[in-house]
Amino acid sequence: MINKTLFSPSGIVVVGGSENISKPGGKIVKNIVDGGYTGNLFVINPGRDMVQGVASFSSAKELPGDVDLAILAITAHQCPAAVRELAELRNTRAFIVISAGFSEEGEEGALLENELRDAVNSLGGTLIGPNCIGVITPVYNGVFTSPVPRLNPAGCDFVSGSGATAVFILESALPKGLTFSSIITVGNSAQTGIEEVLEYWDESFDVSTSSKIKLIYVENIQKPDKLLKHATSLINKGCRIAAIKSGVTDAGQRATSSHTGAMASADSAVEALFRKAGIVRCFGREELTTVASVFMYNELRGKNLVIITQAGGPGVMLTDALSDGGLNIPALEGADHDRILKMLNPGSSASNPIDILATGTAEQLGKVIDYCDNEMDEVDGMIIIFGSTGLTTVYDAFDMIHEKMQNCRKPVFPILPSISSARSEVEEFLAKGHINFPDEVVLGKALTSVHNTPKPAGENVYMEGIDITEIRRIVETAMDGFQEPGVVGRLLKAAGIPIVEEGVAATRRGALRIARRIGYPVALKVIGPVHKSDVGGVTLNIKTEAHLNAEYRRMRKIKGVNAVLVQKMQSGMELFIGAKYEPRFGHVVLCGLGGIFVEALGDHSHGLAPLTFDEARSMIRSLKSYPIIQGIRGTEGVNEDLFAEIIVRLSTLLRYATEIKEIDLNPLLGNQDYIRVVDARMLIEKT
Amino acid sequence: MINKTLFSPSGIVVVGGSENISKPGGKIVKNIVDGGYTGNLFVINPGRDMVQGVASFSSAKELPGDVDLAILAITAHQCPAAVRELAELRNTRAFIVISAGFSEEGEEGALLENELRDAVNSLGGTLIGPNCIGVITPVYNGVFTSPVPRLNPAGCDFVSGSGATAVFILESALPKGLTFSSIITVGNSAQTGIEEVLEYWDESFDVSTSSKIKLIYVENIQKPDKLLKHATSLINKGCRIAAIKSGVTDAGQRATSSHTGAMASADSAVEALFRKAGIVRCFGREELTTVASVFMYNELRGKNLVIITQAGGPGVMLTDALSDGGLNIPALEGADHDRILKMLNPGSSASNPIDILATGTAEQLGKVIDYCDNEMDEVDGMIIIFGSTGLTTVYDAFDMIHEKMQNCRKPVFPILPSISSARSEVEEFLAKGHINFPDEVVLGKALTSVHNTPKPAGENVYMEGIDITEIRRIVETAMDGFQEPGVVGRLLKAAGIPIVEEGVAATRRGALRIARRIGYPVALKVIGPVHKSDVGGVTLNIKTEAHLNAEYRRMRKIKGVNAVLVQKMQSGMELFIGAKYEPRFGHVVLCGLGGIFVEALGDHSHGLAPLTFDEARSMIRSLKSYPIIQGIRGTEGVNEDLFAEIIVRLSTLLRYATEIKEIDLNPLLGNQDYIRVVDARMLIEKT
Structure with missing residues (x-):
């Protein structure tokens, strides 16, 4: 229910705006004014005509005309009435409530929050918050916090489930030169949560004007289906999404629960959801803002990178980081090697990393970049490491990098480590709209985690040879509890899963x-x-x-x-497929080798039902014991396609039978010709 | 052969010092002057009486008296004569040669480098370089590069095998507030390499005045024995050491080789060496400087941490990072929980992370820290997350953290994310000698990698029941090549290793x-x-x-x-022990479960011979398949002590028989009562 006026209101009124910029109501007026908002700005603050140079009125009635957006910084119990008045008298349809004192403080507050939400819903309006730090768009700085980042229509769209965390993420983004298109903190999400913001981004997406970078900080995924749907859709439209979902470990989940008051979801479900959607998962602020910085550059088409460096050490450390994560730094040989070497000073190396030495010039750097861009089809991108020894300035080299970044067909990532001794050069470079990666290993890890995130899974549910009517008939007549082999067998047969x-x-x-x-x-x-x-x-x-x-x-x-x-x-290799129903997320499906591999080594991979063949194959291939499935030591191994098919069929079965809370096919026995279920355990709970 | 005058010379002469601060010879004079060196400073530069306000002379002969240290910034071929003249006429015994044009540029340069080294060696003098950026000590700033870090006798001692990398590591250290006690770049290591610097640190170590933090950047470990000996000794004297050895992956090793011209060592040998010495291994500059920052605080006595935060999200992410790495964030319950909760505002949480909310005051923060320090024996340290919302300054909170850090018995780690909006508060905090960790996850990872690095291994070689005379007799009479079972059997018996x-x-x-x-x-x-x-x-x-x-x-x-x-x-579970001789390092010993576990899953751990029982047990316990060795699914497993004993015995055998280049005991079969070698393969090469 987000409406466009939230993003570009022709008028804003700050209810509770004041002179005191140590308070949210005062600071938010200052931020809007400082941000150069060009629409009509008003304050409602009884008893004042002027607040920080902005016309102030005692009530909605006194306002000179309609106002699109109201930002409320008054006590909680005043909010519902303020909303109703503004809606009625001033046609206001977008509300950002930064006031606290709602559901986060107990039952009384929760009632107030419901009243507030109902008031806005009945208008068909938009409500952000309550208990949030506000919203920033290219049109206005509607937050009471600092820092306010650089804004740029092609910068990141960022939604955060926590205001303080959003502020700290901006602190990490700022020194990198990362820019933003919009920032929304959802606070208590009374009406609008993370998922609704994604929905809005998706439905309002315009390929020529919308930002293609979306960032999410979320502590609790309330509507996984909605998140999956819109994240997938956005990525399919050309967006790139990175997200932190905190509360990964047991201790972290306990911490989230005590902090958000909500039951944490099993992290395997979150992990499976993100992989299915194609979201790059991050685990910290530094990592999120570095991945976002990678997103600001063009996508790598392949995995071959050339490193052009002025210092050997960082080149080696970067090679390690990239190679460890599955990217290639192919050795340069033959004609390419010799031609590049000829461009450089004696003692340089052209074997990749290309080491142009500390004495390498901007001109040499430019030539090498051009050669990699134009002459080497097998190269997908370049990473430049260029610092200062402190002897001379490096404006010329940075200008060269800037020029090449604009003209190259392939992405060029700059690592400029000299953030102190070449501070002004780095600042000038950032001011041209670039982003700097001061640490090569941090960039290397971000590049590989982007590279290793799959594309969104297809949405087709595999139905061939699956008898939904029969599945529903069996499930509906089954009693609650663990099922007898006959029932299990009939269900598996209805899904086309071969049993012994x-x-x-x-x-x-x-x-x-x-x-x-x-x-x-x-x-x-x-x-x-x-x-x-x-x-x-x-x-x-x-x-x-x-x-x-x-x-x-x-x-x-x-x-x-x-x-x-x-x-x-039955003979064959022991395999295992299991699934557990995770409230809200659906079934998390696990697979692995049976026996000690899953019991002692915990070697399994997981995905979220329903699964495609690609997803099932990727699950199988990500097993540590995958070489055994392929067949080693003269053993024949197991038919991967058959294994994938059973995983897919089970996932379809589960999608149509959410009453199955747990299922274990353990073991299945198989070889290259067949895989059959030998033992199965299934729990049905209909409540 | 490092002598003390290198670190605190009473006089310095810069040979080749000039007015041009865009050149090393000019910039190094400027850095020494700006650094406030209080000894006698001279320049040798024919044709000038004064350089940057420093008295200049045309030759060593003209200098007014003796000079302890000479820094050479002249062409390579002038260096040997300059050294001889200064030694003879001015009694100079320490030389830092920043000039390039030596072995790094080919054979002619290598001859010149030998001449230079021999000249210094014949004096019993110290030579740093050539081809280095210089040396920084608390007495003088003898480098030509920027940035120059804050100096502090308790700061890091840092040795780097690469000048440019050292400069970039300082760039990463500076914003954190990390201080240094000394910095040495060894350049071509003609006389003094990384290992000799460690030796000097070790032999000159004074518990009351020496810094206890040592940092290393190394691309090629030339003398692993020396490094092991002095690193172990330093750590046993109370030091903490962190190091980057770049060239980890195959691609990274190729990159190192092309950069240093030396054959890379197998990374497993490096890893084993670092673990044996107790060195915290880092893989990037950001990581190294963060671990060094952790070293600036007292060591954690145990693994229980309390997080006190003003924002939920970072607390949860930090909990995840710590918990993932094996540290505990124990839930607070009962009286402690209730007492802490009473100190806080409504809505706060005291369950750990302790969330004092954005409205939490400095006073509340102080009370909670005191309670954790004084009343909770089971807590080993505190991590404070405190930022700014931008509404008010946070001097009072940072002052409180400062005060508590000075008075608490337990370590207190500060995470101050607001590096932009509370820039001046953070700067004031750093100026008090503290270090800030702006990102909680980066700190969390550094804390856990410090926590997970073992203490140095004992140095005793296990000899019980090992017949060295017999081992030497068999090896000396053996022919080169793979050995027959009889020879292998006798050798194993001589080492007390049971065979079937x-x-x-x-x-x-x-x-x-x-x-x-x-x-x-x-x-x-x-x-x-x-x-x-x-x-x-x-x-x-x-x-x-x-x-x-x-x-x-x-x-x-x-x-x-x-x-x-x-x-x-023979019946029993299949095990495997192998070893390979790594030039310079000695034998890297591997162990694991036999069969598919080592072949398909690559599940093995390694250590450097000779091994102690503690090391062998730690190798066994770090196997992914360790649960199988312990016994699962009703199987009896394998006797861990017997397994460790065979690993230790083999490692002693190898220490006295370096002619054994490869050995594989595969399989050994065992249970709780015995483990016996069933098949063994051994390669002897005496050349």
Whole structure:
């Protein structure tokens, strides 16, 4: 319900604006004035005609005309009435409430917050906050905090679930020269949360005017579906998104909960959501602002980079960081190497990193950059490391970098370490609209985490051979609790998931009949409310009718056993697929090698249902034990496509059966020809 | 051969000093003058009486008296004569040669460098460089570069193998407020390299006056033994050392080699060396200067930290970073929680992170810090996050933090994010000698990497039951190449390493005799210049004499087979221990679970021989598959002490037999009662 007037109001009234710039109401007036807002600005402050040079009125009624946007810095209990009055008398439809004292302070405040939200909703208006630091757009600086960053229509759009954290993120952005297009802090998110801001960015996106960089700081994802939908859509429209979701570790989740008052989500669900959407996940402010800085430059088309440096050491450290993260710094050889070397002073190196030495000139730098841009098709981008020894200024080199950055077809990333001894040169460079990466390793890590974030997953749900009607019928008639093998088997079959040949028998003859049909050897497993391996309820490799008879009789004497499962003995490598329903997010699907690999090594990867084939394959390939799946030491391994297909089919099944709260296919056994479920456990809860 | 006059010369002469501060010879005079050097300062520059206000002479002969230290900024070929003249006429014994044009530029320069080194060596003097940026000590600023950092006797001692990298490391140190005690760049290390500087630091160490923080940037470790010895000794004397060794990845090693012209060492050897010495390894400049900043504060006694913050988000991100790295942010409960909560404004949280809110006062902050320092024994340190919203100044809060940092028994780490909007407050805080960590996650990672670096290993070599005389006898009589099982077996026995019962037979009767002695079942393996599994040369589980007869006959017909190995069949979990001789470093010893774990998952850990029991145990525990060694899923696992003992014994064996270039014990088989070597491969090369 964000409307455009929030971003470009023709008039703003600060309700509670004052002379005291140590208070939010005073400081926000100052920031709007200092920011050069060109629309009509008013203050409502009874008893004053003028506040900081701005016309002040005692109430909405006194205002000279309509006002698009109101910023409220008055006590909480005054807010609902102020909203109603402005809406009625001055046609105001956008409200930023910076006042605190609402739901964050208890039940009474929560009631007030509901009243406020209802008041705005009934107008079809926009409400930001309450309990936020405000909004910055290219049109006005509507925050009461410092610092206010440089604004630029192509800069970052930034939404934050925490005002103080937003302020500190700006502190980290400023020295880098990072610019912003808009900043929205959502405070208590009474009406407008992170997800609604994403929705607005998506729906109002204009490829020629909108910024293509979106940053998010979020502590609690309330509407994962909405976030996924709009993040995916924005990225598909050409945007790049980076986000911090704090509360990753157990201790961090406890800290988030005590801070936001909301239950934290399992981090695996967050991780899976971000990967599905194609959001670059960051874990700190420095990292977020560095990734955002990378976003300000053109995207790398491939993974081959040339480093052009004036100092060996930083070149080596950067090579390590990039290479560690999967980017290439290909050795230059042959004609390219020789031609570049000829451009340089004696003692230089042209093997990549290209070391032009501390005595290398701006002109040499320019020539090398041009050569990499024009003559070397296999190179996807250049990173320049250029500092000052303190002997001379480096304006000429920085001017050269500036010129090349504007003219090169390939991205050029500047690392200018001399932030003290070449301070004025760096400042001049930033003033031209560039961003500096003072530390090569920090840039290297940011580049690789951008590189390693997948594109958004496709949205098609795989349906081939999946019988939704049958799935719904089975789930709807199932009782709550862990399901018997028959139910599990029928559900898996309805999803087209192959299970080992098996049958359930409640009589000895029935068991024999099944064994005859599927062929010996068979395994026999008890069915009933017992833990089958604890009661001796599993016998493998039964090769004869006599043995089957004996085992059947023994098992039926075990207390609680009401039938047996007769399964064909299956050979193959042990695999595992599981899923857990995560409230709001849906099912997080896990896969891995079975047995000790998942139990002892914890080697599994995860994704958010429903999954595409690409996602399933990427899950399989990100396993540490992937080489074993591929087959090593002369073993044949497992058919990756079949494994991926089962993961995809299970994820579709779960999407249509959210009543399944937990499912474990463990083990599946497989080789190059088949993969079949041998044992499965499924919990259904319909409430 | 560093002498004290290098650090506190009573007189300095700059040979080649000039008026031109765009050249090293001019800038170094300026830096010495600006740095307020109080000794006698002269210049040698023929044809000038005065240079930048400093008395200048045409030659050493004209100087008015003796001079301790000479800094040479003249052409390379003039340097040897200048050294000899100053030594003879002016008793100079310390030389810093910043001139380039030596070994880095080819053979002719290398000869000149040798001449220079020999000239200084023959005097018993000190030579720093050539081709370096100089030296900074509290007495003089002997570098030609900027920036010059704040000096402080308790600041960092820093040695760098690269001048330009040192300059850029200082750029990263400066904004943090990091101070230095001395800086030495070794250039071409003609006489004095990184290792000699460490030796000097160690041998001149004075617990009451020396700095306890040492930083190293190194691209090529020439003398690992020396580095290990002095780093260990310094740390045992109370120092803390952090180092960057660049060239970690394959691409990075290629980059180092092309930059330094020297063969890179295997990074596993470097990693093992640093862990053995107790050096905190860093991978970038930002990381190094952050770890150095952590070193400026008292060491954490334990791993429990309290975070006191004014903003929820950074507290959560910091909790994640610390917890991810193995530090604890214990939840506060009960009386402590309630007492702290009472000190704070409504809405605050006292559960750790303690969130005092943006409205929290300096006084509240002080009370909470005092409570954590005095009343909570289980807390080992505090981290304070305090920024500015831009409404008011934060001098009072920073003063409170300053006061508490001085008086608290436990370390207090300040995170002050508002480097822009509270710039002057932060500067005032730094001016009091403190260091600021502007980003909480960067600090969190530095704290955990310090926490996770082990103390230096003990230096005792384990000798019990190891027969060095026998080991030397066997090695000295062995031929070069891969060794036969008999030789390997005798060597392992001499080191007290248990091997499976076995014997070598060249006749059928001999084989039968061995089998009778050790008992059936046995395994039979061919011996000879063949790859035994390729030629069908291994038969397991032979239970009868008839079977043994038949297999023996079959195997002896295989071409190249000259004997057989009869081994008792052994059961147990597969383990693996290997080692490789790394030139200069010695043997890097690897261990892990055998089979697919080491082959497919690459799960191994490594250490540098000789190893202590503590090191061996730490290697075993750092395996990802450690839970399997401990025993899971009802398996008994493997006796960790026995495994550690074999690792230690092998490492002692290797220390006394450096001719062994490669050895693989693979597999060893073991359980809780025994571990025995089943197969071993050993390469001896004496050249």
